[in-house]
Amino acid sequence: MRIRRLAVTLAVAVATALLPFVSADAAPGNPVSMTDGFYADPDLQAAVWVRSHSGDARAARIRTAVAAVPQGKWFGEWSGDVRSAVSAYVTAADRANKLPILVPYFMYGRDCGSHSAGGASSPDAYKRWITDFAAGIQDKPAVVVLEPDALAQRLDCVPSGQRAVRLELLRFAVDALRSAPNAWTYLDAGNASWVSPDTMAGELHAAGAQKIRGFALNVSNYHTTAESKSYADKVNAKLKARFGYTKPFVVDSSRNGNGPAPGNEWCNPAGRKIGAATRVGGVNGVEMQLWVKNPGESDGACGIAPTTPAGQFSPDLTMRLIEGR
Template sequence: MRWITRGLLAAALAFGVVVPTTAPGANAATELLTNGNFSSGTTGWWGSDNTPISNDAGQLKAIVPGGTANKWDTMLGQKVPAFPIKKSHRYVLSFDARASADRAVRTTVQLNQPPYTPNIDRTFTVSTTSQRFAFAFTATQEIANSELTFQMGGVAGYTLWLDNVSLVDNYGNVAGNPVSLTSGFYVDPKSNPKDWVDKNPGDDANKINAAIASKPMARWFGNWNSNIADAVYKFVGPADTADKLPVLVAYNIPGRDACGEHSGGGAGSKDAYKAWIETFAAAIGTRPAVVIVEPDSIADRECMTETEWADRKEMLTFALQQFKELAPNTWTYLDAANTGWGRSIGEQKLAGWLSEVGVANAHGFSVNVSNYYYTSESITYANALNSYLPASKPFVVDTSRNGAGSLNGEWCNPSGRKLGATAQTGGGAEMLLWVKVPGDSDGDCGISDRPAGQFGPELALALIP
């Protein structure tokens, strides 16, 4: 990624201030399955005659025979009582799965009698490690009597385990306030700084733990996550259990860092990105969260052709819509670059680009992500953007490394920078957040030769006042 100088009350008090804007909401998502966590054994679930099922320590266990020809020759699922699927409604099917060997499994939500018309038909691969899977779909058929199936035949015999199976109808979702639904920001127990601290005990680790690893910060998600549903779920799930608010960064747009040289990459195609971001939103589901959407994706506009920009607009518009439809208790903030970009490109032009990609469908926008400008400078910049938007939007400021301000506009591991204010609501913005992980490199540049995204204890220590 390149960041160049170019151009409510009780819960909210846990954050330190009262949150003024959106009132708490309760989403209207409807669960269509029963006993999806198998707390009542296998009640409500069936297996084909050749596929015995049982409850194994709170999971559904299926013994899958070998020697069958077709996926549907051995099945399990739920169809009694039958549930309705409504045409044009948005649904999320999610579950945990593992097996005794790697196997391809087919899942459907379909009519529960011939001709078994499906509204979703997906094949996924299970492994010996439990993974979360999430599939979002829009129903194209109105089917009053639907069933869920897992079709497992056509391969060598194995054992399959399922848990936490859910099918949610998202029609009628009401946007909720994730701040009022939680009791403070989530401290990532597996952040890069925390991982280094745990593996390298000593004085430096103690300093990094006290100043950085023990503080709330965002976790970034991109094409390095082999299963995005699993990665997101295993971050937001524990945060939800702890009643804390997680901050996530979606960073996988194709042609990422179009104006830079250290953080290129992203999804391989427009369609691949759409599938990825849809799954990202589906994996969050109704859990409270904050998502920073695609840092640098707007400011990169000046380095893109009209065709590239048209594709990027389409993808960002799609992304914001997915969170709106599938993650009702998530606040999304579309990235809006930083003060340096504002000075070189112009706030009016940047605001126009934000409008083009549908910032109206985001809760707000983010500024100063991975950069160093003082909070006061960033607030001035954000307010200038708002003056050009059709309707003013809330904004958040990345304060992870802005304690000493920007050094002549240098963005790539400059020396002498310091930690800024820790995560909080207010502070002149809707929130001040540590979006960039302190100690993570910007690339092989400045005071570090580490690749972008790699944690360096020397970088972390340099940020500690």
């Protein structure tokens, strides 16, 4: 594997330079070219449920429509020794010659104390954690979607006295992840209806997005890929006008098959549907469509899953997303 990777890294160096939007600071390895498709986590909650409920009438459909689809592996306080956890995961993917999707979700002040509250106990604890996270990747190919909501929330619900700390921590995370030479990192940039494109362009630049592969949109949300692309194009236009560069972007398509709910309700809204499965491209100008959010895992005790805590798998919620009801 290592011999193949070294050869591929040399071969793709020129090709990577020719890809659209790439800056001089982008990671030298191309993880897409180094692997054969994306990695499906065998320990995804949906996959575990299917294995333990093989006699359930819903199991076969959940297996095919959700559990078998490559999607994000989220890391946080539940991960234990994060360096070891990340290393084990990327090593398993590497042995299968597949590309893993990693989601570090441990920001200090995470989710502003809402449904997904938690994360690091202090700024220094976060710095230690994200340093270990990056070290766990080593030289393995990976896609990293960095800290969902953290940047968009900075000017939203983060207390004004903590906003500079949030920005400092994101810049630190960006720099830490640059140590993984064959990982492409995409800094989460909210969704199409949250922050104005001009403001988001400034936030991305301030957080160091120019140093990494690009940005991610629609994580755990429902906006269509077309809506997300339109928003990304506006963000890139502002990045170009203000800072002289543009960046590639990825879109979370896990639950955007029916678009957003009325009023942009986000917490387990009814009538939503899974979207296009994880893939490279698929829509002109979108670098990847990824299932970053794990469909069927609750947004919180709300909406059509009023008794299901955030992050817990629900077969009923999953079936509703499969069927779009």
